[in-house]
Amino acid sequence: MTDTSIRNGAxxxxxxxxxxxxxxxxxxxxxxxxxxxAILANVQGVMPTLGIPRENLxxxxxxxxxxxxxxxxxxxxxxxxxxxxxxxxxGISATRPDLKVFVVTGDGDALSIGGNHLIHAMRRNANLTxxxxxxxxxxxxxxxxxxTSELGKITKSTPMGSLDHPFNxxxxxxxxxxxxxxxxxxxxxxxxxxxxxxxxxxxxxAFIEIYxxxxxxxxxxxxxxxxxxxQQIRLExxxxxxxxxxxxxxxxxxxxxxxxIVDVDHVGEDALLVHDAHRADPGLAFMLSRxxxxxxxxxxxxxxxxxxxxxxxxxxxxxxxEAVARRGAGDLAELLAGPDSWTVN
Amino acid sequence: MTTKTVEQRDTVTIRFAGDSGDGMQLTGNxxxxxxxxxxxxxxxxxxxxxxIRAPAGSLPGVSGFQLHFADHDILTPGDAPDVLVxxxxxxxxxxxxxxxxGATVIVNxxxxxxxxxxxxxxxxxxxxxASLSAFNVVSVPLSTLTVGALDDTGLNKxxxxxxxxxxxxxLMSWMxxxxxxxxxEWVRAKFASQPELADANISAFTAGFAFGETxxxxxxxxxxAPAALPPGxxxxxxxxxxxxYGLVAAAERSGLPLFxxxxxxxxxxxxxxxxxxxxxxxxxxxxxxxxxxxxxxxxGAAFAGILAATVTSGPGVALKAETIGxxxxxxxxxxxxxxxxxxxxxxxxxxxEQSDLLQAMxxxxxxxxxxxxxxxxxxxxxxxxxxxxxxxxxxxxxVFLLSDGYLANGAEPWRVPAVDDLPDLTSAVQFADGPNHxxxxxxxxxxxxxxxxxxxxxxTPGLEHRIGGLEKADGTGxxxxxxxxxxxxxxxxxxxxxxxxxxxxxxxxxxxxDARLLVLxxxxxxxxxxxxxxxxxxxxxxxxxxxxxxLNPFPANLGEVLRSYDRVLVPEMNSGQLQxxxxxxxLVDVQGYxxxxxxxxxxxxxxxxxxxxLKGLS
Numbered sequence: 001m002t003d004t005s006i007r008n009g010a011x012x013x014x015x016x017x018x019x020x021x022x023x024x025x026x027x028x029x030x031x032x033x034x035x036x037x038a039i040l041a042n043v044q045g046v047m048p049t050l051g052i053p054r055e056n057l058x059x060x061x062x063x064x065x066x067x068x069x070x071x072x073x074x075x076x077x078x079x080x081x082x083x084x085x086x087x088x089x090x091g092i093s094a095t096r097p098d099l100k101v102f103v104v105t106g107d108g109d110a111l112s113i114g115g116n117h118l119i120h121a122m123r124r125n126a127n128l129t130x131x132x133x134x135x136x137x138x139x140x141x142x143x144x145x146x147x148t149s150e151l152g153k154i155t156k157s158t159p160m161g162s163l164d165h166p167f168n169x170x171x172x173x174x175x176x177x178x179x180x181x182x183x184x185x186x187x188x189x190x191x192x193x194x195x196x197x198x199x200x201x202x203x204x205x206a207f208i209e210i211y212x213x214x215x216x217x218x219x220x221x222x223x224x225x226x227x228x229x230x231q232q233i234r235l236e237x238x239x240x241x242x243x244x245x246x247x248x249x250x251x252x253x254x255x256x257x258x259x260x261i262v263d264v265d266h267v268g269e270d271a272l273l274v275h276d277a278h279r280a281d282p283g284l285a286f287m288l289s290r291x292x293x294x295x296x297x298x299x300x301x302x303x304x305x306x307x308x309x310x311x312x313x314x315x316x317x318x319x320x321x322e323a324v325a326r327r328g329a330g331d332l333a334e335l336l337a338g339p340d341s342w343t344v345n
Numbered sequence: 346m347t348t349k350t351v352e353q354r355d356t357v358t359i360r361f362a363g364d365s366g367d368g369m370q371l372t373g374n375x376x377x378x379x380x381x382x383x384x385x386x387x388x389x390x391x392x393x394x395x396x397i398r399a400p401a402g403s404l405p406g407v408s409g410f411q412l413h414f415a416d417h418d419i420l421t422p423g424d425a426p427d428v429l430v431x432x433x434x435x436x437x438x439x440x441x442x443x444x445x446x447g448a449t450v451i452v453n454x455x456x457x458x459x460x461x462x463x464x465x466x467x468x469x470x471x472x473x474x475a476s477l478s479a480f481n482v483v484s485v486p487l488s489t490l491t492v493g494a495l496d497d498t499g500l501n502k503x504x505x506x507x508x509x510x511x512x513x514x515x516l517m518s519w520m521x522x523x524x525x526x527x528x529x530e531w532v533r534a535k536f537a538s539q540p541e542l543a544d545a546n547i548s549a550f551t552a553g554f555a556f557g558e559t560x561x562x563x564x565x566x567x568x569x570a571p572a573a574l575p576p577g578x579x580x581x582x583x584x585x586x587x588x589x590y591g592l593v594a595a596a597e598r599s600g601l602p603l604f605x606x607x608x609x610x611x612x613x614x615x616x617x618x619x620x621x622x623x624x625x626x627x628x629x630x631x632x633x634x635x636x637x638x639x640x641x642x643x644x645g646a647a648f649a650g651i652l653a654a655t656v657t658s659g660p661g662v663a664l665k666a667e668t669i670g671x672x673x674x675x676x677x678x679x680x681x682x683x684x685x686x687x688x689x690x691x692x693x694x695x696x697x698e699q700s701d702l703l704q705a706m707x708x709x710x711x712x713x714x715x716x717x718x719x720x721x722x723x724x725x726x727x728x729x730x731x732x733x734x735x736x737x738x739x740x741x742x743x744v745f746l747l748s749d750g751y752l753a754n755g756a757e758p759w760r761v762p763a764v765d766d767l768p769d770l771t772s773a774v775q776f777a778d779g780p781n782h783x784x785x786x787x788x789x790x791x792x793x794x795x796x797x798x799x800x801x802x803x804x805t806p807g808l809e810h811r812i813g814g815l816e817k818a819d820g821t822g823x824x825x826x827x828x829x830x831x832x833x834x835x836x837x838x839x840x841x842x843x844x845x846x847x848x849x850x851x852x853x854x855x856x857x858x859d860a861r862l863l864v865l866x867x868x869x870x871x872x873x874x875x876x877x878x879x880x881x882x883x884x885x886x887x888x889x890x891x892x893x894x895x896l897n898p899f900p901a902n903l904g905e906v907l908r909s910y911d912r913v914l915v916p917e918m919n920s921g922q923l924q925x926x927x928x929x930x931x932l933v934d935v936q937g938y939x940x941x942x943x944x945x946x947x948x949x950x951x952x953x954x955x956x957x958x959l960k961g962l963s
Contacts, residue, residue, distance in 0.1 A: 011806055012806040012807075013806070013807075024811070026811075026823065054809055055803065055805055055806045055807070055808070056803065057803075058803045060645070070811050071811050071813070071824065074809055076803040076809055076810065077810070077811035077813075078645070078648055078811070078813060079811065079813025079815065080641075080813065080814065081641070081667050081668060081671055084638070084641045084667075084668065086638075087633065087634075087637065087641030087642050088641045088642065088644055088648075090631075090638070090641075090642050090645065091604065091631070091642030091646040091647075091649070091653070092645040092646065092648060092649045092803070094629065094642070094646070095602070095604050095629060095646045095649050095651045096649040096650075096651075096803065096804065098804060099649070099803050099804060116634055116635060116638075117634065117637075117638055117641070120638065316629055317629070320625075320627055320628075320629060322624075323624035323625040324624075324625050326625070327625040329626075329627075330593070330623060330625045330626030330627070332593065332597050332764050333763070333764045335590060335593065335623070336590060336761050336762065336764070337580060337761045340580060340581070341579060342382045342384075342578070342580075343577070343578050343579070344384065344571075344574045344575070344576050344577060344578075344579055345576055
């Protein structure tokens with residue numbers, strides 16, 4: 001019943017595609033210097049490497065600066081409603097398993113107005129690649145604090161400082177048991193490319209938090225953890241977790257159950273936690289996400305978790321196939337008559 | 346055994362009332378099925394509380410099921426019951442006011458204990474005083490008789506007592522000469538895996554039937570002959586089942602797979618349940634995390650080229666409003682089914698009302714016109730769903746389909762249509778497959794006839810494009826803040842919906858000689874209005890009657906029809922919502938009859954309303 005995927009159309013764009021093939025003719029309207037430009041360029045660069053025909057890519061967004069993203073991609077795109085992109089994208093991916101569906105969202109869109117849809121998409125393991133551009137501020141409405149802003153943030157709507165404790169997006173995703181959870185940074189080209197590539201090949205919900213600079217309302221929010229800064233921890237599956245200017249620091253698990261930052265020379269490399277992104281239990285990944293609330297302290301980037309779990313759309317369609325196999329394709333006349341009809345002469 | 350006389354009746358209304366846990370809905374449904382198969386015309390009115398099981402014996406816990414069956418075609422579940430079966434004092438108290446003098450009241454005398462009387466706020470036992478003297482009261486110790494009939498089963502007393510509704514059903518089956526075999530077969534099938542329970546229920550049922558035959562409490566039984574319905578194959582159907590089947594039929598007749606995104610809500614959930622069972626028709630149902638996600642996923646599916654629907658009631662529509670507005674803006678087909686209930690807010694979840702018409706019409710930000718269709722009867726829900734799908738797919742627009750709690754749960758005999766006679770929607774489904782503007786593809790280039798934009802679905806090579814809730818440039822669909830473009834797009838969206846008037850039938854008036862009064866209805870008031878007009882005409886009152894299926898846009902001839910009568914009466918289960926629309930649209934001084942009791946209109950009150958309007962004319 002998924003034959004809607006086949007339309008004649010024009011010919012597919014000839015392969016191999018290039019980055020340019022994914023740039024739409026729309027004028028990009030982000031502020032000069034915005035971190036979104038780097039992310040857009042990176043995504044456009046990754047697309048040709050995926051081997052997916054352009055017509056089978058769909059970008060869905062909500063509202064906010066990040067949500068303008070689909071307009072700039074020469075693919076199918078749907079700029080929808082504040083917070084609702086995961087719901088709309090779930091409808092697309094569940095009914096059309098032949099498509100690769102992306103959700104592009106921001107910290108306000110995904111974690112404030114759309115928090116419910118985000119966690120449920122991840123809980124279900126809908127086949128979506130969710131890119132959350134986190135700039136820890138409301139940009140399009142001109143600078144109010146967001147659900148990821150640090151406590152005490154002074155903004156136009158919080159002149160005496162914000163009072164609400166921020167969300168850590170990676171912690172939220174792990175709490176919702178997302179099957180792929182990663183973090184990257186707007187201008188770390190190779191790292192972001194690597195995370196995007198792995199996310200796209202993941203079956204189920206892949207969630208990437210991307211630290212994104214808003215140079216107008218929250219400039220420099222992530223400077224402490226950018227490339228070559230001592231506070232950045234790069235997670236590598238199977239590797240002991242080390243960081244610092246000379247890799248002199250590491251992360252170890254205390255006998256009491258907490259993670260601690262240790263001096264490697266002091267404790268020895270064998271005492272360090274070895275990162276296992278494929279652990280079934282999300283607990284350790286969650287602890288890693290808690291090392292820093294906001295990127296001031298030592299902050300991990302990279303793949304926190306990737307596990308396999310049945311995919312919502314696949315199962316939904318499998319139930320249809322199973323019902324047809326068990327009961328035969330539905331017969332409308334039989335359905336309408338029902339088992340208890342009678343005849344009036 | 347003495348043979349009792351059988352008295353012929355042309356029409357009977359029975360109401361079963363008891364505790365929510367007493368099985369009154371099941372009893373009523375069984376009686377309805379048997380009566381329908383017997384050839385009577387039937388109309389039902391289930392009436393139950395929102396609470397699943399309020400405290401036993403309490404007034405809020407009473408659940409009722411009224412059915413009207415006759416030897417001729419009937420239009421309503423009946424005004425006043427001829428027979429009330431009351432399983433306890435609370436059921437008596439909450440229903441006795443609806444009875445006319447002379448009605449028969451059958452009570453379970455075992456349940457009239459001091460405790461139950463207190464719970465029903467009776468100071469004295471109504472069976473012992475004169476308060477019921479206007480009625481023919483028959484006290485039957487239903488619990489005792491049921492327990493007695495199940496003596497040799499292995500069930501405990503509580504389990505035995507639970508079968509008392511089957512005893513009551515048996516007694517009523519005797520009283521109205523219903524065949525027993527279909528019910529026995531039905532019990533066997535229902536309890537196939539628990540033969541002990543099947544036997545017990547059948548024993549209670551046959552004991553009830555035998556009790557009627559032998560007791561001296563009843564002098565005679567009644568017979569209601571089959572009705573002369575148009576020939577054909579019939580089944581019993583409720584509005585919610587009919588809507589679900591209508592969607593499946595629309596999918597099959599359009600060649601599109603069906604997707605339903607929804608969230609449980611009374612009284613709409615049964616549509617979700619029904620469709621969830623029909624996966625072998627390629628139906629995919631999605632129980633979302635909330636109402637917004639239900640409609641959101643449906644809109645996503647619509648973008649992907651699926652026949653997409655969401656089903657809810659008024660409070661859910663309030664939550665979906667923003668997504669419906671987006672569907673207006675991106676011009677995609679989307680079915681929004683509102684099974685209306687009493688409002689505002691949570692209101693009366695299990696009771697009926699027609700008070701969401703203006704919500705459907707105007708309940709969105711900005712200028713966001715949406716076509717609206719309303720179903721008239723439970724069986725008509727099937728055809729209304731197909732029509733809603735036809736408009737949505739043809740015009741690439743969200744469409745509201747309004748049903749309500751009365752249609753949703755009410756049942757009637759329904760002539761089963763031949764599949765080939767159903768509308769063929771394949772020509773309405775046109776997917777874009779190539780450039781439409783020189784060598785380019787313009788997602789908002791319109792069909793000159795319908796003004797619909799192309800339905801270009803992901804997966805189609807060369808038609809990659811972006812849509813969204815920002816205003817789009819006419820034609821290209823690019824974001825546009827141009828003042829004149831916004832004016833033009835607003836007009837185009839309105840014109841597209843208005844143009845539907847050219848593709849729907851004219852409103853048909855059932856005229857009466859010399860009629861100066863037109864009674865105009867919409868939705869589930871169809872039955873009560875037709876019944877009232879029939880009775881008014883029988884009383885010699887000249888009345889014309891018409892019913893609207895399309896509420897936005899209105900049929901092209903409606904203004905002319907309204908203006909050709911001296912007076913127009915619009916009865917509605919709201920405070921005058923259609924009346925307001927008609928006055929605004931046509932400047933005709935339409936009169937209203939408005940009541941919101943959570944129950945359908947009675948024939949009698951509408952006859953009074955008609956008489957009142959006619960007096961105003963003379």
